[in-house]
Amino acid sequence: MSYGKYIRIKREQNHAPEYPFIKIKTMDQEIELRIWEFIDGHCNEVEKAFVMQKLAENSVWRSKYNELLGVHELLQKQELDMPSLRFTKNVMEEIAQYHVAPATKNYINKNVIRGITAFFLTMIAGLFIYFLGQIHWTSSSSNSLLPVSLDATKMNWSKLLNNSYINIFLGISAILGLILVDKYLQAKKNTGRTEL
Amino acid sequence: MTTTGQPDEEIINRVLKGDQAAYALILERYQNYVFTLVLRFTENREDAEEIAQDVFVKAYRSLADFRGDSKFSTWLFTITRTTCLSFLRKKKLDTLSLDNERTGIQVENRESGFNANLVEQKSKHAMLNQAIAMLSPDDAQVLNLFYKGDQTLEEIGKIMRLDPNTVKVKLHRARQRLKDKMEKYFANELREIHTD
Numbered sequence: 001m002s003y004g005k006y007i008r009i010k011r012e013q014n015h016a017p018e019y020p021f022i023k024i025k026t027m028d029q030e031i032e033l034r035i036w037e038f039i040d041g042h043c044n045e046v047e048k049a050f051v052m053q054k055l056a057e058n059s060v061w062r063s064k065y066n067e068l069l070g071v072h073e074l075l076q077k078q079e080l081d082m083p084s085l086r087f088t089k090n091v092m093e094e095i096a097q098y099h100v101a102p103a104t105k106n107y108i109n110k111n112v113i114r115g116i117t118a119f120f121l122t123m124i125a126g127l128f129i130y131f132l133g134q135i136h137w138t139s140s141s142s143n144s145l146l147p148v149s150l151d152a153t154k155m156n157w158s159k160l161l162n163n164s165y166i167n168i169f170l171g172i173s174a175i176l177g178l179i180l181v182d183k184y185l186q187a188k189k190n191t192g193r194t195e196l
Numbered sequence: 197m198t199t200t201g202q203p204d205e206e207i208i209n210r211v212l213k214g215d216q217a218a219y220a221l222i223l224e225r226y227q228n229y230v231f232t233l234v235l236r237f238t239e240n241r242e243d244a245e246e247i248a249q250d251v252f253v254k255a256y257r258s259l260a261d262f263r264g265d266s267k268f269s270t271w272l273f274t275i276t277r278t279t280c281l282s283f284l285r286k287k288k289l290d291t292l293s294l295d296n297e298r299t300g301i302q303v304e305n306r307e308s309g310f311n312a313n314l315v316e317q318k319s320k321h322a323m324l325n326q327a328i329a330m331l332s333p334d335d336a337q338v339l340n341l342f343y344k345g346d347q348t349l350e351e352i353g354k355i356m357r358l359d360p361n362t363v364k365v366k367l368h369r370a371r372q373r374l375k376d377k378m379e380k381y382f383a384n385e386l387r388e389i390h391t392d
Contacts, residue, residue, distance in 0.1 A: 029372075032372070033368060036368055036371065042349075042364070067375075068371075068375075071371065071374065071375055074320060074324055075339060075343040075371075075374075076343055077320075078321065078324055078325070078328075078340075078343060078344055079321045080228040080229060080231070080232045080344060081228065081231055081232045081235050081244075082227075082228050082231065083231040083241075083244070083245050083248060084245060087223075087227055087245060087248070087249070088220060088223050088224065088227065090249055091223055091249050091252045091253065092216075092217075092219070092220055094249065094253050095216065095219060095252075095253055095257075096216065098253070098256065098257055099257075100211065100212060100256065100257060100258075100259045101257050101258055101260060101261075102260055103260040104258075104261050106260075
C-alpha cells in the first residue's frame with residue numbers, strides 16, 4: 001500500500017480534517033503539523049480531542065509534542081533587538097520638521113474624479129456615436145447573421161476629424177483637460193503651503 | 197502587545213490634535229518590534245536603524261490615514277515591510293531572494309562564526325536569534341510577527357499581502373526550518389532545553 005493511500009485511510013478512520021494547503025511528505029510531518037495546530041489553538045474540537053487522545057496513548061506523539069512545545073516556548077520568550085539609545089531622539093528631531101499630512105481621502109478632490117469620469121465617458125460616447133453613424137443598416141444580409149453591414153475598408157475615416165460633432169467633442173475634452181491640469185496645479189500649490 | 201498604559205488610539209488622537217511629543221510614547225512602545233523586524237531584512241544595525249527611523253517618520257506623516265479598522269501595530273508593520281522592501285530594492289542588497297534561505301558563502305561564514313561563538317554564547321536566546329538569522333527574511337518575519345508582534349494569521353496576511361492560509365503554511369514551514377537549523381547547529385543546547 002502506498003504511503004499516500006495509508007494516510008487517506010487513516011484520516012477516514014479518525015475523521016480528522018485534511019490539510020489541502022500543505023503537501024505532506026512523511027508521517028512525521030503529518031504528526032508535527034497536527035501538533036503545531038494544537039499548540040497554536042487553531043484546530044477544531046474534534047481535532048483537539050484526537051490530538052489529546054494521541055498524546056495520552058502514543059509515546060511518539062508525546063515526545064514530538066514536547067519537542068515542538070520547547071521550540072514554541074522558546075519563540076515566545078524570544079528577546080527583541082533594541083536600537084541605539086539615540087533612536088527616539090533622532091526620530092523626534094526628524095518629525096519636528098514635519099506636520100501630519102492630511103488624510104488621503106480629504107485631499108482627493110471628488111470633482112477631479114468626476115472630471116476624469118466625464119472626460120472618458122464623453123470620449124467613449126463620442127466614438128460610439130461616430131461608429132453608429134458609419135454603420136449601414138440592411139434588412140437582409142447574405143453572409144452575416146447580423147442585420148448590419150460594417151465594412152472597415154469602406155468607412156470614411158476622413159470624416160472623423162472633419163465632422164463638426166467630433167470637433168465639439170475634442171473641444172469639450174480639451175476644456176476638461178485644462179480644468180484637470182488647473183486643479184492639479186492648485187492642489188500642488190496648496191500642499192506646498194501647508195508643508196511650509 | 198503593550199496592554200498597559202494609554203491605548204494606541206488615544207495617543208494617536210493626541211498626536212493628530214498637535215501634541216507631537218505624544219509620538220514618543222508610540223516610539224517607545226514599538227521601536228524594538230520595528231527594529232527587530234527590520235533587522236531580519238538587513239542584518240546590519242546601521243541600516244536597520246536608518247530604515248526603522250524612516251518607518252516612524254513615514255508613520256507619523258501619514259498618521260491621519262490610520263482609520264483604526266485594524267490594530268495600529270498591523271498598520272505600522274505594513275509600513276515597516278514596504279519600507280524594508282523598497283530599501284532593499286533601492287540598495288539592491290546582495291542577491292538574496294526573500295523566499296530563499298541564506299545560502300552559499302554567507303551561510304558558511306555565519307556557520308563558522310556561530311561555531312566560534314558557541315563557546316561564548318550559550319544562552320538559549322542567543323541560539324534562537326542566531327538560528328532565526330539563518331532563515332530567509334520572510335520566514336524570520338513571519339515568526340517575529342506571530343510570536344513577538346502579537347499578530348494573528350489574518351493580520352500577518354494583511355501585512356504581507358498574503359492569504360491567511362498561505363501565512364499558515366509559511367508559519368509552519370518557517371518553524372520547521374528553524375527547528376532543522378537548531379537541530380543541525382545547536383543540538384546540544386536543544387537537548388538542554390528538552391531536559392529543562
